[in-house]
Amino acid sequence: MRRSLKIAAIVAAVAGLCTLGLAAETVKVGFIYVGPIGDYGWSHAHNVAREICEQNFPWLETVYVESVPEGEVETYIDQLVRQGCNIVFTTSFGFMDGTYAAALRYPKVILAHCSGFMRAPNLATYMADFYQVYYLNGLMAGALTKTGKVAYVGAFPIPEVKRHLNAFAIGVREVNPNAEVHVRWIYEWFNPAAAKEATEALVAEGCDVFAFTEDSPTVVQVAAERGFPSFAHYSPMYDFAPDYVVSGQLVHWEAIYLDFLQKVHDGVYTNENLEHVDYWWLLSQKAVEVGAKPGMMINPVFEDDLKAYIVDHPVFGEISAYDLVMVRYNQMADPGVTFDPFQGPIYDRRGVLRVPEGMWMSVDSLITMEWAVEGVVGPWPGEP
Amino acid sequence: MKRVGPFVLERRLAPSRGAVLGISLLAVVLALLVAAVIFWGYGVNPWHAYRVIFQGTLASPQGWAEVVRRAIPLILCGVGLVVAFRAQFWNIGAEGQILAGAVAATGVALFSGLPDPWLLPAMFLAGFLAGAVWGMIPALLKVKLRVNDVISTLMLNYVMMYIVEWLVHGPWKGPTARGFAYSDLFPRAARLPLIPGTRVHWITLVVGVAMAIACAFLLSRTKLGYETRVVGQSQDAARYAGIDFLKVTLWVMLISGGLAGLAGAGEMAGVHYRLRSPAHISMGYGYTAIIVAWLARGSPLAAVVTALLFGLIFAAGDVIKVALAMPFQVTDVFNGLILFFLIGSELLMYWHIRWAPKRAASEG
Structure with missing residues (x-):
């Protein structure tokens, strides 16, 4: 012993x-x-x-x-x-x-x-991953567009960017069921010149709210010059256009x-x-954050507009876009996540049912997503 | 004769080998001294920096292996460009020809269905042919339509880059790449053996050195080589002598483009094992090879040496980035300085500078 x-x-x-x-x-x-x-x-x-x-x-x-x-x-x-x-x-x-x-x-x-x-x-x-953040940005974009056309400047048509664009479009259509998301691809991760060109083309198509995937603040700057709101991507871009950046995606x-x-x-x-x-x-x-700079989820400049935009929501009834963003954010940010943007039923823009009623997507199917949701307008290479 | 202040410049027709070597070494030493100032300005002790670079490259077997590995595509492209430049064909298109070879090798590796032992030889053959075809287009354009070869070869680089982009985003996008823009991985039989413990795909290296020897023989001992040299010296003389300009140009570009294509096939089978974004496949080897060939002064064998020099510069750049934690741009600064001094030293090679103050000259 x-x-x-x-x-x-x-x-x-x-x-x-x-x-x-x-x-x-x-x-x-x-x-x-x-x-x-x-x-x-x-x-x-x-x-x-x-x-x-x-x-x-x-x-x-x-x-x-x-x-x-x-x-x-x-x-x-x-x-x-x-x-x-x-x-x-x-x-x-x-x-x-x-x-x-x-x-x-x-x-x-x-x-x-x-x-x-x-x-x-x-x-x-x-x-x-940003897809939840893009969805929340989409809710705001759908409430702010007056022409019903929201723009997205995409880097490459690969599943990661497609997933983000789709989540964004789902958000837009949740508050504005007839709105469209117009897309342009620039085939570079960093190319301010191409981003500028794409932004201007989308302005010419009548878009008035801008989101993007590209590693420069170009889209934010070009949109601001024309007086259009936009969503920052990846880094804090608030300072580039304090009156026009609504929110954005930040990574941690x-x-x-x-x-x-x-x-x-x-x-x-x-x-x-x-x-x-x-x-x-x-x-x-907390690996990702909603906002154009840390700690600021929605630019105060746009708060009133979002609060004044009332949606007749199938789940929450009459609710302002602002409150809807907050509710959805809490559903996804709480440790026990109770909502996902890709919650069925989701049809792609060709009418194929991609996510059945009440189902969520697996990580595997999220990271291999090739299809485009309803409401996306524009070229979509590799569309199944 | 030319007078600059108290100096007299006298033209040297053919600088001796010793002069070329001595002056080139002097240029490299001067470049290293200027680079030392930059290291010092960045807050890195230059003595320490050079010691680290030496330890990371020439002082260790792995360091040597990296120098050689980076030199492999430069040897093949450089030798090919030497041949083209001897015929006064300004092939700026090795970059595109490398990619053409890479595309062809990928096609064979993934889609040919050849039996395993035939796969690698077929990849090299396809790489050679694709590079050759891509190189012969501007050759035809030059001879038949008098299209400037610098412009056409350069522009075809961009065409080939976009073809590669299209392939990896479109028809050759691999099902196993999960939607990212890459082809599938090559099967094992389509990958070159490496020297154990290194990343040196030695078969491509052997091919490169063999090609250098073959091209040296071709240029100095064969009829085609003689014709190439005559065309390069004077097109009029060549025509007068009854040399077929079309045939010589096509042959030269077949070799030049083909060797670049071999380099592309070697990179695919030895380094990447899958088609990816063009900027990550070639990384400017085709442009660096222009300098490799230019410094080799018309000798394919010398191109092996100058290619190794640039392999050393690239490997040194890698060491600078990692061990000294300097920004990546410093590699380009380092390369640029060495080039600047090498090209600047040209003056010394073809002009003999003599100290001769005016008075002394008038007295004499």
Whole structure:
């Protein structure tokens, strides 16, 4: 009995020492970005999150590499590992193959790949998605349009952007059933010139409210010049047109990074148990935010207009657009999410039933969405 | 003879090999000195910077491997461009020819249904042919319609870029890519073996060096090579000698475009394993190869050396970005400085500068 007690004590002491050793050890994390950190979108947002992590965790040391071509990601992972990184985040879908190969070659290193789907015991995946936020923006846009035509400037016709556009259109039509969402594609993530051209084309079509996916504030600026309201994308763009930016989509990658790093530090995540770790974080996890700048969900300039716009809603009866936004936001932001924008019945614009009555979509079908909802007008490459 | 202040410039017709090498090295050293000032200005000790760069590239086997890997497409394209430039055909289109090769190789890898052992040879062959066809279009345009070759080759780059974009967004978008604009992954049999522990697809490297030797032989020892050189020296003389301008131009561009196409096939089978956005496939290798060829001064074998030099510069840029945490633009600044000094040193190669104050000259 005494003997086993002694053994237990020794085991406990050793275990304690081990955890102490682990806790004292600094964690070195490498971030690989596809774009320059000076862009006004994706890579910039990841880099802001990296800085927040570094401020939060005294045991954390970070390095980053920007503007990494997709095919070169393995080389950069090699270099980061050689420099002593124990965790590497790769932040573009195109890095998937290289990250996976590196995960097999460095079984001791923890990797996490943003927006992909290939996992391994030491490779997790993560994504912060905007579709709920776009839906809420759509509710506001549908209430503010006078011509019944809302504009969307899209980067690429890929499922991610299509999903956001569809969610936006669903919001628009919920408050304004006859409104249309007109779309133009520019086939670039960053191209202010093309974004300007697309915006002007949509103005010419009669659109008077603007949303977009592109990594510059161009659409906001061009719309403001013409006196039209718009929704910011990805970064705080309020300051570019304080009288015209209604709301927008903001990302908080740090929510995911802080959680992940804390769990690695606590020993919850190791290089052997990440096979099923897939972050798909939305409003309720606070990975994304509604607003044109942090803390301001709706620009006060538009509050009265939204409160004056009354909808006869099938669920809530007579309700102002403003209140509807708040109700829907709460339904999605509460930990027990009670609403999803893609709640059936949803038909695509060709009349095919895509989501049956009362059903929600799975993450898998959300991230492979190719169809367009009713009310979307314009080209739609790859439409099934 | 030309007088600049107290200096006299005398034209050198053919600079000696020693002079070329010495002056080029001097240019590189000067560029490194100026780059040192930039490092220092950014707050990085230049001595430390160069030590880190050296350790990350030439001092380690993995570093060397990266230098060689980045040089592989440059060797193939550079050798091809040397051949074109010898015939005074200004092929600015290697970038598009690389992509043509990449597209053809992808087509074979994904859709040919060939038995496994034939897949890689067929990919290289298809890559060569596609690059050659893409290169021979401007050749025909030049000979038949007198279309400026610089413009037509350059513009065809953009055409090919958009073809690749269209393919990955349209018909070749892979079902396994979940809607993203990528083709499917190549089957295992369509991927080149790598030197273990590195990313060097050595077969493409061997092909590149073999092509350099073959082109050196072609230019110096064959009838076609002789005709190429005559056309390059003087088109009128070539016509007078009865050399078929059309035939020579087509052959030259078949080789030049074909080698770039091989580079594209090699990148696909050795690095990417799937068709993706064109900017991520070639990354300007076709444009860098112009400088590689230009510095090689008409010698295919020298192009192997200059390609390795640029492989080193690229690899050094990677090290600068990661180990020194400098902004990515610094790589371009670094490359630009080396180029600036190399091109600037041209003057020294063809002009001999002599100190000769006026008075001394008039007395003499």
